[in-house]
Amino acid sequence: MTASLPTWSEKMLQLLRRMNNFYLPGSTLHSCIRFEVEGEQVGWLQPKIASILSRFPDVFTSHGGAMSVNRCLDSYAKRSEAVDQVLQELRKDESLTCLKGWRNEKYAVMPRFCDTPLMCMERSATSLFGVKRYGVHLNGYSWDDSGRLCMWLGHRSATKQTYPGKLDNLAAGGLAASCGVKQTMVKECEEEACIPACIAEKARPVGTVSYTYEDEEGVFPEGQFVFDLELPLDFKPRIGDGEVQNFYFYPIEKVKELLVTEEFKPNCALVVLDFLIRHSVIQPDTEPYYHEFVAGLHKSL
Amino acid sequence: MTASLPTWSEKMLQLLRRMNNFYLPGSTLHSCIRFEVEGEQVGWLQPKIASILSRFPDVFTSHGGAMSVNRCLDSYAKRSEAVDQVLQELRKDESLTCLKGWRNEKYAVMPRFCDTPLMCMERSATSLFGVKRYGVHLNGYSWDDSGRLCMWLGHRSATKQTYPGKLDNLAAGGLAASCGVKQTMVKECEEEACIPACIAEKARPVGTVSYTYEDEEGVFPEGQFVFDLELPLDFKPRIGDGEVQNFYFYPIEKVKELLVTEEFKPNCALVVLDFLIRHSVIQPDTEPYYHEFVAGLHKSL
Numbered sequence: 177m178t179a180s181l182p183t184w185s186e187k188m189l190q191l192l193r194r195m196n197n198f199y200l201p202g203s204t205l206h207s208c209i210r211f212e213v214e215g216e217q218v219g220w221l222q223p224k225i226a227s228i229l230s231r232f233p234d235v236f237t238s239h240g241g242a243m244s245v246n247r248c249l250d251s252y253a254k255r256s257e258a259v260d261q262v263l264q265e266l267r268k269d270e271s272l273t274c275l276k277g278w279r280n281e282k283y284a285v286m287p288r289f290c291d292t293p294l295m296c297m298e299r300s301a302t303s304l305f306g307v308k309r310y311g312v313h314l315n316g317y318s319w320d321d322s323g324r325l326c327m328w329l330g331h332r333s334a335t336k337q338t339y340p341g342k343l344d345n346l347a348a349g350g351l352a353a354s355c356g357v358k359q360t361m362v363k364e365c366e367e368e369a370c371i372p373a374c375i376a377e378k379a380r381p382v383g384t385v386s387y388t389y390e391d392e393e394g395v396f397p398e399g400q401f402v403f404d405l406e407l408p409l410d411f412k413p414r415i416g417d418g419e420v421q422n423f424y425f426y427p428i429e430k431v432k433e434l435l436v437t438e439e440f441k442p443n444c445a446l447v448v449l450d451f452l453i454r455h456s457v458i459q460p461d462t463e464p465y466y467h468e469f470v471a472g473l474h475k476s477l
Numbered sequence: 478m479t480a481s482l483p484t485w486s487e488k489m490l491q492l493l494r495r496m497n498n499f500y501l502p503g504s505t506l507h508s509c510i511r512f513e514v515e516g517e518q519v520g521w522l523q524p525k526i527a528s529i530l531s532r533f534p535d536v537f538t539s540h541g542g543a544m545s546v547n548r549c550l551d552s553y554a555k556r557s558e559a560v561d562q563v564l565q566e567l568r569k570d571e572s573l574t575c576l577k578g579w580r581n582e583k584y585a586v587m588p589r590f591c592d593t594p595l596m597c598m599e600r601s602a603t604s605l606f607g608v609k610r611y612g613v614h615l616n617g618y619s620w621d622d623s624g625r626l627c628m629w630l631g632h633r634s635a636t637k638q639t640y641p642g643k644l645d646n647l648a649a650g651g652l653a654a655s656c657g658v659k660q661t662m663v664k665e666c667e668e669e670a671c672i673p674a675c676i677a678e679k680a681r682p683v684g685t686v687s688y689t690y691e692d693e694e695g696v697f698p699e700g701q702f703v704f705d706l707e708l709p710l711d712f713k714p715r716i717g718d719g720e721v722q723n724f725y726f727y728p729i730e731k732v733k734e735l736l737v738t739e740e741f742k743p744n745c746a747l748v749v750l751d752f753l754i755r756h757s758v759i760q761p762d763t764e765p766y767y768h769e770f771v772a773g774l775h776k777s778l
Contacts (some may be wrong), residue, residue, distance in 0.1 A: 290767075
């Protein structure tokens with residue numbers, strides 16, 4: 177008896193499961209406690225993290241299945257400042273590997289995207305608190321001279337802190353505190369791929385991709401705003417801030433094959449999968465996991 | 478102090494909550510037991526239904542938190558036949574109102590859409606067993622002479638069994654056992670709106686919309702395959718099998734307003750909401766519940 181190799185569909189399903197492993201049996205989901213600010217849940221704390229934070233009772237207080245930022249810290253500024261001081265202290269702790277990737281980039285913390293932020297937090301610390309991060313991702317595409325759908329991919333710099341050398345969307349970035357969604361997308365287009373604002377502004381918002389994974393660095397609930405940009409066939413992105421070392425223009429079938437390889441940054445592969453579904457490259461009568469793919473691209477806690 | 482009227486966004490969020498009320502606190506979700514066939518879950522049974530089914534021990538057997546079709550019924554045909562006999566008996570029970578809408582239309586029962594069906598079941602009974610139903614929905618649209626995006630809506634017949642007189646998508650229908658997805662869509666286009674196959678086949682599959690609600694008739698997990706069809710501006714649908722009494726061609730802003738009124742069949746409103754997001758009519762910087770909308774359109778058990 178020979179074991180058959182997994183198909184493309186099976187490999188994609190595995191990727192979706194990995195990117196949503198916080199929902200799988202055996203995850204820490206059921207042992208996590210809620211992280212709350214002003215009585216509203218804004219994240220998830222693994223037990224080992226809750227135990228570390230309990231060493232700072234002036235900032236974090238526990239109560240029945242939840243840990244809160246102390247109510248005495250009664251403003252956005254006070255909470256942000258107090259938590260930052262704790263994080264500066266924790267950076268000395270070698271075991272919290274995620275903080276080694278300190279970015280000096282502040283993320284807004286809120287129960288839902290539409291709510292007023294309750295505090296802000298260093299980007300690299302959000303996984304400790306299981307705070308949801310939001311970002312923007314751009315699918316850049318054209319039809320070539322023979323009418324084939326083709327997509328631009330970025331090749332991440334070998335020196336990038338996260339996912340060096342992996343394939344990426346044409347442009348993408350985190351939504352920093354108090355920045356607009358489209359504004360962030362246009363800024364990333366300019367910085368990463370030298371796409372002028374007059375072109376980038378034609379990108380169309382087409383939905384979101386959401387997933388939650390966990391690893392040794394914490395819990396990562398992420399929500400990406402997705403944009404599609406059809407580019408003129410003679411347009412070529414150029415290397416901008418050096419986060420990308422090259423750009424490739426591939427037929428969509430080649431992009432599809434690459435998605436399930438180790439070459440691709442996993443969350444960017446999900447953004448392209450969503451594109452393949454919306455653009456009918458993947459069809460319900462021939463893709464057995466069509467429903468599972470759409471569900472896996474839109475998981476919410 | 479005057480209470481302000483709910484905004485469009487708030488009304489849409491309420492509709493999404495209503496269509497996903499099985500996930501809300503207070504639903505029967507946590508008192509339901511799993512409905513299994515051949516060891517695989519295929520539905521949810523509310524306690525009162527499980528109690529009724531336990532009167533038929535030759536067909537249904539209980540075991541730790543689940544009720545199964547008896548293992549002795551060891552084929553698709555035997556299971557379908559035995560369950561049908563029970564349902565014929567239960568039709569005499571006046572309290573099971575859903576069975577009054579008996580359709581003589583068989584739905585496939587399977588753990589996931591891609592699996593081989595384990596049995597089939599009368600459509601009107603699926604909610605008793607919380608078996609997931611699949612269907613197809615078509616967004617038909619054009620740009621009018623002044624470049625405005627407009628959409629075709631169907632006005633359901635006043636004599637239709639479900640949702641009489643409500644607004645509907647241009648075409649829609651349930652996926653009967655052993656029918657293809659695109660094939661069903663093309664068939665519904667012909668039957669309901671006299672759209673010839675040569676036009677209907679140009680419809681593009683663009684994803685799914687999934688939700689689960691419950692009411693006095695049971696649990697309704699539903700998954701709709703969504704198609705978009707851009708129609709020539711001079712094309713007009715015509716009344717076909719009489720399930721629709723009229724068609725309207727409205728600017729998309731008017732359609733958007735109608736979605737949150739009592740005029741619209743609720744699941745069709747969700748299919749249009751998905752269209753509005755994919756076609757950038759709704760945008761993340763101006764729609765506070767953008768993420769919640771996308772999440773609510775793709776809930777899975």
